[in-house]
């Protein structure tokens with residue numbers, strides 16, 4: 001861990017497989033049809049500033065751990081949100097066991113702890129798992145209030 005991760009994302013519009021970096025100046029778009037791609041990245045103590053704080057779009061932070069059952073339930077819902085809101089948000093997943101400083105910074109005493117960050121500032125916070133519609137409403141509200 002500690003290295004920047006990047007993933008392969010299949011475009012839902014044209015099927016093209018794109019490589020999406022963990023951090024970038026803009027938001028990722030499909031190389032073929034130029035539609036926005038879902039942006040899902042991992043971060044830890046070393047990469048969080050670059051991957052999450054410096055992002056130009058609102059960031060949904062998922063503070064999770066491998067042993068946490070509710071985390072495993074909420075992660076797919078968050079990934080669905082990242083697909084639904086492609087181009088508008090970035091999802092950053094942080095394993096708190098491997099990221100003690102990030103865990104401490106956000107006082108993640110219970111997990112999952114979910115945050116919406118804008119320019120490194122916490123715009124919204126939620127502790128505990130929730131079903132997709134509730135998460136969607138929570139993120140929509142955070143984006144509405146966080147937009148200048």
Ligand SMILES: [Zn+2]
Pocket residue numbers: 011012013014015016030031032033034035
């Ligand atoms: Zn495409």
